Amino acid sequence: xxxxxxxxHDEPESTRQRLLREAAxxxxxxxxxxxxxxxIAAKLGLKKASxxxxxxxxxxxxxxxxxxxxxxxxxxxxRAMYAAPTPLERLHALVLTHVQVGxxxxxxxxxxxxxxxxxSDERRAKVMQRHDAYQALVRATISAAQSAGVLRQDIAxxxxxxxxxxxxxxxxxxxxxxxxxxxxxxxxxxxxxxxxGAVAPM
Amino acid sequence: xxxxxxxxHDEPESTRQRLLREAAxxxxxxxxxxxxxxxIAAKLGLKKASxxxxxxxxxxxxxxxxxxxxxxxxxxxxRAMYAAPTPLERLHALVLTHVQVGxxxxxxxxxxxxxxxxxSDERRAKVMQRHDAYQALVRATISAAQSAGVLRQDIAxxxxxxxxxxxxxxxxxxxxxxxxxxxxxxxxxxxxxxxxGAVAPM
DNA sequence: GTCTATATCGCGATAGAC
DNA sequence: GTCTATCGCGATATAGAC
Numbered sequence: 001x002x003x004x005x006x007x008x009h010d011e012p013e014s015t016r017q018r019l020l021r022e023a024a025x026x027x028x029x030x031x032x033x034x035x036x037x038x039x040i041a042a043k044l045g046l047k048k049a050s051x052x053x054x055x056x057x058x059x060x061x062x063x064x065x066x067x068x069x070x071x072x073x074x075x076x077x078x079r080a081m082y083a084a085p086t087p088l089e090r091l092h093a094l095v096l097t098h099v100q101v102g103x104x105x106x107x108x109x110x111x112x113x114x115x116x117x118x119x120s121d122e123r124r125a126k127v128m129q130r131h132d133a134y135q136a137l138v139r140a141t142i143s144a145a146q147s148a149g150v151l152r153q154d155i156a157x158x159x160x161x162x163x164x165x166x167x168x169x170x171x172x173x174x175x176x177x178x179x180x181x182x183x184x185x186x187x188x189x190x191x192x193x194x195x196x197g198a199v200a201p202m
Numbered sequence: 203x204x205x206x207x208x209x210x211h212d213e214p215e216s217t218r219q220r221l222l223r224e225a226a227x228x229x230x231x232x233x234x235x236x237x238x239x240x241x242i243a244a245k246l247g248l249k250k251a252s253x254x255x256x257x258x259x260x261x262x263x264x265x266x267x268x269x270x271x272x273x274x275x276x277x278x279x280x281r282a283m284y285a286a287p288t289p290l291e292r293l294h295a296l297v298l299t300h301v302q303v304g305x306x307x308x309x310x311x312x313x314x315x316x317x318x319x320x321x322s323d324e325r326r327a328k329v330m331q332r333h334d335a336y337q338a339l340v341r342a343t344i345s346a347a348q349s350a351g352v353l354r355q356d357i358a359x360x361x362x363x364x365x366x367x368x369x370x371x372x373x374x375x376x377x378x379x380x381x382x383x384x385x386x387x388x389x390x391x392x393x394x395x396x397x398x399g400a401v402a403p404m
Numbered sequence: 405g406t407c408t409a410t411a412t413c414g415c416g417a418t419a420g421a422c
Numbered sequence: 423g424t425c426t427a428t429c430g431c432g433a434t435a436t437a438g439a440c
Contacts, residue, residue: 015405031319033235037434049436050406058434113375114316117233152402155391159383162376163369163395170368173315181361189357193365197399200354217423239416251418252424260416 016054018044020068023061024107032062032115062115063123069108070130073101074137081141087148091141092191098168099187103175110172135161164194218256220246222270225263226309234264234317264317265325271310272332275303276339283343289350293343294393300370301389305377312374337363366396 013021022043026035037058041048055061080097084090102109116127142164143157151160167190175186215223224245228237239260243250257263282299286292304311318329344366345359353362369392377388 029319031233031235031317033233034320036432038432046405047407048434049408052435053405056435115233117231118236146402150402151400155395155400159391160395160400162372163392164400166369166372167365168368170364170372174364189361190365193357193362193396193399195399195401197395197397197401198353198357198362198366199397199399200348200352238414240414248423249425250416251426254417255423258417 015044019051019054020061020065021107024065024111027062027065027111027115028107032111032118059119059123062111063119063127065108066112066116066119066127067130069105069112070127070134072105073098073109074130074134076101077134077137086150087141087145088150091145091151094138094141095164095168095191095194096184096187099171099190100183102168102172103177103183103186106172106175106177109169113169113172135165138165167194217246221253221256222263222267223309226267226313229264229267229313229317230309234313234320261321261325264313264321265329267310268314268318268321268329269332271307271314272329272336274307275300275311276332276336278303279336279339289343289347290352293347293353296340296343297366297370297393297396298386298389301373301392302385304370304374305379305385305388308374308377308379311371315371315374337367340367369396 019040023035023040026040026043029035036048037051038048040061041051077094077097080093081090084093112127112131116124119127139157139161142151142160145151146153146157146160171186171190175181175183181189221242225237225242228242228245231237239250239253242263243253279296279299282295283292286295314329314333318326321329341359341363344353344362347353348355348359348362373388373392377383377385383391
């Protein structure tokens, strides 16, 4: 289906990787259904027919973008959490890494969030399954922090999860790399807001 | 362009209103570009050609859904805020009303957030202008609460605005009316979280 | 691995009767 | 205000040479 990424040597990017990258860029700007294989091919300096040497169908691009993006976030978040010793620090690592990866892969991430509805039923279910698995990780991390007594327990962990993901994911829609905020600064802001809220300290 | 809504007598819904309602429903599920005039017409018990008695182009549907939705939210939020005497209560009214209207008009609201990119440049600019005007209202309300000393002042009002809107708007994507949470309960949850955060009380 | 040329199809939109 | 019939276009995808 899609090969494991080769170890990151400094090999030149494969045509397939460039294809996925340009497609994600195009999808975020114009939407999956509003993007044409012509334009994507043109971005690579190819004619549209040449794409079909690398993929079977246009939908393959969307499917692999979604799966790749989820896999990358999950992998990097898990790795960051692994190094954190306490439940609160694990959640902190999750928040910072989620924002950092989500904005580094902003095209793919926004495409995942916006265009999942254009996948076939079968593929959409597959992507949702991975998404739910990741969301379960977030929820378990929040739940552990509640059990440790560092997060309030009067809000169900599932609800805290949805609110946290809203806070974090929304940035994929409006964030502009040229703006004043780095992903790191934004992650710090989200963490501050999620934990302590907006009320004035007394 | 689009007539003012007639006063809400108990008149039967006009074909035009049904059309906008069904179109928004279809757009949320399948996306604007993934929805066909055929299917929308079929939902109304019409043939596709009959739609063109009510609109000029398919895009008109998207445009009016977006404008209607923004106008409704702005109108209802302003009305709710008008009755609130303090800056904090004004922000509270904004949050509760935004959530309530956003979920009552969930199809249109999700369409606005997801499918604005499919509008022509000119119309997208018009919708963005109205969106920015509403966002300015949110920001001014937050800023006033900061000046009154009830919200923390170490986070710029623009950043608090983006975080609040992420928290609120995300619900348009996952909220299910059949679920356990009413819009009112969800609004209360968001308010609690936005103000006080998730940290355990000491 | 990329090209030219083409097949095929479904879409939005129109014409004109009723 | 809705219908039947049809147009015309641009999209994905394929065939086969290079």
